Amino acid sequence: MPQTSPRPPRRAAILGGNRIPFARAQGAYAKASNQDLLTATLDGLVARFGLAGERMGEVAAGAVLKHSRDFNLTRECVLGSRLDPHTPAYDVQQACGTGLEAAILVSNKIALGQIECGVAGGTDTASDAPIAVSEGLRETLLELNRAKSLPDRLKALTGLRPGDVLPAIPQNVEPRTGLSxxxxxxxxxxxxxxxxxxxxxxxxxxxxxxxxxxxxGFFDDLVTPYLGLTRDDNLRADSTVEKLATLKTVFGKGDGATMTAGNSTPLTDGASAVLLASDEWATAHGLTPLAWLxxxxxxxxxxxxxxxxxxxxxxxxxxxxxxxxxxxxxxxxxxxxxxxxxxxxxxxxxxxxxxxxxxxxxxxxxxxxxxxxxxxxxxxxxxxxxxxxxxxxxxxxxxxxxxxxxxxxxxxxxxxxxxxxxxxxxxxxxxxxxxx
Amino acid sequence: MTDLLTTIITSPVAKKAGVPQPTPLRRYEPGAPVCEGPVLVTGTGPYAAQLREWAGQLGLGLAVAPVEGAGTADPTAGATSLNAPNEKVGAIVVDLSDATDPGDLAVLRTVAPSVKRLRPNGRVVVVGTDPAGLSDPAHVATQRALEGFVRSLGKELRAGATANHVLVRGEAWDGLRSAVEFFLSGRSAYVDGQVVRVNDAGGANSDILRPLEGKVALVTGAARGIGAEIAAVLARDGATIVAVDVPAAGESLARVANEIRGTALHLDVTSPDAGARMLEHTRSRYGRLDIVVHNAGITRDKLFVNMDESRWDSVLQVNLRSILRMNEAILRDDGLGEGGRMVCLASIAGIAGNRGQTNYGASKAGVIGLVTSTAAQVRDRGITVNAVAPGFIETDMTARIPFATREIGRRMNSLQQGGLPRDVAEAIAWLVQPGAAAVTGQVVRVCGQSLLGA
CATH class of the missing domain: 3.40.47.10 (Thiolase/Chalcone synthase)
Structure with a gap:
C-alpha cells in the first residue's frame, strides 16, 4: 500500500474575536465563575459570526486560577454555549500565555489540515478564586478515607493540628522563589x-x-457587554502622568522603588475568544479573514x-x-x-x-x-x-x-x-x- | 409585568363584581386552520365566488346565511346553513367592491343575523373598491361609506371578534387573498377597524408553513421588546435574521440572535455608515438582503414647553433621520432587490398625537410620510414599503406607566386589552411575505381599534 503523502501546510486565518469587558476583581463579575465568563464570551462570538448549532473543529481555552471542579472547563463551556454539542474542546494552561498558546495550537491544527475551524480562548476570575483546604487537613482527610476501622479513623484525626483548619488561598507567588x-x-x-x-x-x-x-467604536465588534458592564472598568480615560506620579509604590524596596498600582496591572476578571479557520472555511461562511497567524x-x-x-x-x-x-x-x-x-x-x-x-x-x-x-x-x-x-x-x-x-x-x-x-x-x- | 392591582382587577372576584374581562385572543399557530369555520362569503362583488372557492380550498367550511322564513333549499353542497338553531359562524366576508349607489349598501343589513352568530374571536372582512381611484360622487360616497360601517361594526363586536376592510384597486386578486387571509387569521389578533389597500401586483407564498423560507431579514432594535419578537417571528416563518442593536445592548442581542440562529450586528443606527455596514454584513454573510424592518426607536418624553434640545434631537435622529439615511444605502440599486420588503415602526402617537410626546409624535408621523413616499419611489422595482403603528402593547416600557393610566390605555380599545409584542411582529411578518406584494405604502395599526386616532 502506498504511504499517505503529507498535506502541505496552509495558513490559519483569524476571522475575529469576542470578549466581555474586563472587570476589576471583586467588581461587576464578583459572583461569576470562570465557566460563566467563558460561556458568555463564546455565546457572544457565536452571535457575531452566526455559529449557533455549528460544529467547530475544536475549542481550546483555559484558566490560570482554576477550581478542581473545572477539570474540563472548556468542554463544559461548549456544552453550555450555543455551539453544536458535538464540538470537542480541551483545556490549556500556560499561565498568562494561555490565550495566545491556545490560538497557536488551534492555528497549527488548521495549518496541518486536521481541522477547518476552531475557537481559542481563555478566562480568569480573581474574584471567584478557588480556595483549598490546608495541606495538613487534606492529608488528614485522605488518611481518614483510607482508614478501615473506627480506631484507625480516630488515629487519623489525631494528626490534625489547629492551624490545619485555615484555608489555603491562591497567591500570585512563584513557588520556587516565594516572590510575587x-x-x-x-x-x-x-x-x-x-x-x-x-x-x-x-x-x-x-x-x-x-x-x-x-x-x-473600534471595540464595537470585539466586545460584547456582560452583566451590565459595557467597557473595561479599569480604564481611566483621564489618566495622566501627573496623576500617576502621586501614587505610592507597591513593589520594590526603599527610595529606589518605582512600581505603583498605576503602572502595574490589577487583578481582573474576564474572558476572550478568537475565531480561527482555513481560508476555505472562511469563504464558505461568508467571512473575511482579518489576518493570518x-x-x-x-x-x-x-x-x-x-x-x-x-x-x-x-x-x-x-x-x-x-x-x-x-x-x-x-x-x-x-x-x-x-x-x-x-x-x-x-x-x-x-x-x-x-x-x-x-x-x-x-x-x-x-x-x-x-x-x-x-x-x-x-x-x-x-x-x-x-x-x-x-x-x-x-x-x-x-x-x-x-x-x-x-x-x-x-x-x-x-x-x-x-x-x-x-x-x-x-x-x-x-x-x-x-x-x- | 403583572402587579397586585392588575391581579385584583383580573381576578374572578372582579369579574363577578362586573369589571369587564378581556377575551383571550386567538393568535396564529403555524399549521393550524386560518380561522374557525364555517366562513360565510357573501355580497354582490366579483370576488365573492373566488373567495368562496379559496376558503373551501383552505378547508374552512362554508356557511349559508340564514334567510327569513326558514326551510330554503341549500344552494351550496356541504355548506352549513345558519338557519339551524345554535349554528355559529367563524368569519364573514362581504364583497361589495361593485357597489356604486348608497342603495347597494342594503346588502350589509342581510349579514346582521349572521353577525349575531359570530363565534368568539370571529372575523368580519368587508371588501370594497379604493375610492381614491374613483370619480363619480355617488360611487365614491358608496365605497367610502363601507369604511364608516366597518369602523363602527368593529366597535360593536365583542369577545375578541374584529372587523376590517380591504380596498382593491385593479385586478387585485392576489393582494385581496393575502389581505383576507391575514384578517381572518390569528396574525391579525390585535388588528381591528383597519383599512388596507391592495393593488394589482401579483405574488404568492410558495411555502405555507414557512412563507419567508430562504429570505434574509434585518431587524433593527432587535435586542429586546418588540424588536426581539419581530426577529423571532420572522425566523419562525423561515427567514434568516440579522439582529441589529447598539453595542451596549450586545448581551441581550447575542441571546436573541443565538436563539434563532441568526447573527448579531452591533451598530448604532444613527452612525453615518450604518446602512452601508448593514448591507456589507448581509451581503458578505448571506449574499443577499430581502427584508428590512426599521424598528429601532426611543422615547424621551417631556411636555413641549419643557423639551430640551437633546430630547428633541435624539428622538428625531434615532426614529426618523436614521431611517432616511440608512435607506440611501439600502435602497441603492445594489441594495434591496426585486421582491424586497421594508417595514417601518410608526406609532399611534404619530397618528393621534400624545401628550408629552411632541418629539416622538413628530418623528413617528414623519415615518408615515417617509413610508408613503418611499413606497411610491420603489414600486417599479417590486419593493414594498409599509408602516406598522402599534397601540398599547404590553412591554417593559408600558409596564412602567402608573396603574390607572396604564389600565385606561390598555382598555380604551375595541378589544378591551393591551396587545402583545407578538401581535406587532405578526402584522410585520405578513407584510414581508412574498404573497403581500400588492400591499405597499400602507399604515397598519396594531391597536385593537384604539379610541385614539383614526
Whole structure:
C-alpha cells in the first residue's frame, strides 16, 4: 500500500474575536465563575459570526486560577454555549500565555489540515478564586478515607493540628522563589534602571489609547457587554502622568522603588475568544479573514538559578522567531507587548536595544535595535484593560488582527505585519507573528 | 409585568363584581386552520365566488346565511346553513367592491343575523373598491361609506371578534387573498377597524408553513421588546435574521440572535455608515438582503414647553433621520432587490398625537410620510414599503406607566386589552411575505381599534 503523502501546510486565518469587558476583581463579575465568563464570551462570538448549532473543529481555552471542579472547563463551556454539542474542546494552561498558546495550537491544527475551524480562548476570575483546604487537613482527610476501622479513623484525626483548619488561598507567588510577580519585576526594573517617569508615561498612554479606541467604536465588534458592564472598568480615560506620579509604590524596596498600582496591572476578571479557520472555511461562511497567524515561538528562562528576570523570556523568543522568518525587529507595522507591568515592556525594549545583552544573553552579533514607540500597543493594553491572565492572549490576537486589517485596507498591496509578545509566570514567554 | 392591582382587577372576584374581562385572543399557530369555520362569503362583488372557492380550498367550511322564513333549499353542497338553531359562524366576508349607489349598501343589513352568530374571536372582512381611484360622487360616497360601517361594526363586536376592510384597486386578486387571509387569521389578533389597500401586483407564498423560507431579514432594535419578537417571528416563518442593536445592548442581542440562529450586528443606527455596514454584513454573510424592518426607536418624553434640545434631537435622529439615511444605502440599486420588503415602526402617537410626546409624535408621523413616499419611489422595482403603528402593547416600557393610566390605555380599545409584542411582529411578518406584494405604502395599526386616532 502506498504511504499517505503529507498535506502541505496552509495558513490559519483569524476571522475575529469576542470578549466581555474586563472587570476589576471583586467588581461587576464578583459572583461569576470562570465557566460563566467563558460561556458568555463564546455565546457572544457565536452571535457575531452566526455559529449557533455549528460544529467547530475544536475549542481550546483555559484558566490560570482554576477550581478542581473545572477539570474540563472548556468542554463544559461548549456544552453550555450555543455551539453544536458535538464540538470537542480541551483545556490549556500556560499561565498568562494561555490565550495566545491556545490560538497557536488551534492555528497549527488548521495549518496541518486536521481541522477547518476552531475557537481559542481563555478566562480568569480573581474574584471567584478557588480556595483549598490546608495541606495538613487534606492529608488528614485522605488518611481518614483510607482508614478501615473506627480506631484507625480516630488515629487519623489525631494528626490534625489547629492551624490545619485555615484555608489555603491562591497567591500570585512563584513557588520556587516565594516572590510575587511584582517583586520579581521590581528586581528586573532596578537592574535595568527603568525610571518611574518612563513607566508612568507608558501607563498613561495605555489608558489614553484604549479610551480613544472605544470612542471611535473600534471595540464595537470585539466586545460584547456582560452583566451590565459595557467597557473595561479599569480604564481611566483621564489618566495622566501627573496623576500617576502621586501614587505610592507597591513593589520594590526603599527610595529606589518605582512600581505603583498605576503602572502595574490589577487583578481582573474576564474572558476572550478568537475565531480561527482555513481560508476555505472562511469563504464558505461568508467571512473575511482579518489576518493570518503565520508563526509563533515560546521561550523559557531559568529565573531560579540563571540570574535572568522572571518576565524576560519574550526577549529570547523574539530573536529566534525573527531569524526563522528572515525578519528584523523593525519589519513590523504594529507591536503588541503585553503590559504585565509598564516596566516589563520597557525592560524588554531596552534589552533588544542593548549590544551587550543581545550578544551575551541572546547570542546575537548585533542588537535587535529599537522600535518606533508609536507602533506599540496602539489601542492600549493590559495596564488599561486589566489582565485576566488567560484572557489576555485572545484579547491581543483579536485586537491586533483587526488593527492589521484596518491598515491593510489603507494599503492593499503591502503585507502588513504585527508582533505579539506575552510574558508568563514560571519564566516563560509566548510570541507570535500575524500578517494581513 | 403583572402587579397586585392588575391581579385584583383580573381576578374572578372582579369579574363577578362586573369589571369587564378581556377575551383571550386567538393568535396564529403555524399549521393550524386560518380561522374557525364555517366562513360565510357573501355580497354582490366579483370576488365573492373566488373567495368562496379559496376558503373551501383552505378547508374552512362554508356557511349559508340564514334567510327569513326558514326551510330554503341549500344552494351550496356541504355548506352549513345558519338557519339551524345554535349554528355559529367563524368569519364573514362581504364583497361589495361593485357597489356604486348608497342603495347597494342594503346588502350589509342581510349579514346582521349572521353577525349575531359570530363565534368568539370571529372575523368580519368587508371588501370594497379604493375610492381614491374613483370619480363619480355617488360611487365614491358608496365605497367610502363601507369604511364608516366597518369602523363602527368593529366597535360593536365583542369577545375578541374584529372587523376590517380591504380596498382593491385593479385586478387585485392576489393582494385581496393575502389581505383576507391575514384578517381572518390569528396574525391579525390585535388588528381591528383597519383599512388596507391592495393593488394589482401579483405574488404568492410558495411555502405555507414557512412563507419567508430562504429570505434574509434585518431587524433593527432587535435586542429586546418588540424588536426581539419581530426577529423571532420572522425566523419562525423561515427567514434568516440579522439582529441589529447598539453595542451596549450586545448581551441581550447575542441571546436573541443565538436563539434563532441568526447573527448579531452591533451598530448604532444613527452612525453615518450604518446602512452601508448593514448591507456589507448581509451581503458578505448571506449574499443577499430581502427584508428590512426599521424598528429601532426611543422615547424621551417631556411636555413641549419643557423639551430640551437633546430630547428633541435624539428622538428625531434615532426614529426618523436614521431611517432616511440608512435607506440611501439600502435602497441603492445594489441594495434591496426585486421582491424586497421594508417595514417601518410608526406609532399611534404619530397618528393621534400624545401628550408629552411632541418629539416622538413628530418623528413617528414623519415615518408615515417617509413610508408613503418611499413606497411610491420603489414600486417599479417590486419593493414594498409599509408602516406598522402599534397601540398599547404590553412591554417593559408600558409596564412602567402608573396603574390607572396604564389600565385606561390598555382598555380604551375595541378589544378591551393591551396587545402583545407578538401581535406587532405578526402584522410585520405578513407584510414581508412574498404573497403581500400588492400591499405597499400602507399604515397598519396594531391597536385593537384604539379610541385614539383614526
Amino acid at each position: 510577580m511584582g517583586e520579581h519585576m521590581a528586581l528586573t526594573t532596578t537592574e535595568w534602571g527603568i525610571t518611574r517617569q518612563e513607566q508612568d508615561e507608558l501607563a498613561a498612554a495605555s489608558h489614553q489609547h484604549l479610551a480613544a479606541a472605544y470612542e471611535r 503565520v508563526d509563533a515561538e515560546t521561550a523559557a528562562v531559568d529565573y531560579v538559578h540563571g540570574a535572568e528576570g522572571l518576565l524576560m523570556a519574550p526577549a529570547y523568543a523574539v530573536p529566534r522567531l525573527l531569524a526563522r522568518n528572515g525578519l528584523t525587529l523593525q519589519d513590523f507595522d504594529l507591536y503588541e507587548i503585553h503590559e504585565a507591568f509598564a516596566a516589563t515592556v520597557l525592560t524588554v525594549l531596552k534589552a533588544w536595544d542593548d549590544p551587550t545583552y543581545c550578544r551575551e544573553r541572546l547570542g546575537l552579533d548585533a542588537p535587535l535595535g529599537s522600535i518606533d514607540r508609536g507602533r506599540i500597543n496602539v489601542t492600549g493594553s493590559s495596564l488599561a484593560t486589566g489582565h485576566p491572565f488567560a484572557a489576555t492572549g485572545g484579547r491581543i490576537v483579536a485586537t491586533l488582527a483587526k488593527l492589521l486589517h484596518e491598515q491593510k485596507q489603507q494599503d492593499p498591496e503591502r503585507t502588513v505585519r504585527g508582533l505579539i509578545s506575552i510574558c508568563a509566570a514560571g519564566g516563560q514567554g509566548v510570541t507570535a507573528i500575524l500578517e494581513a
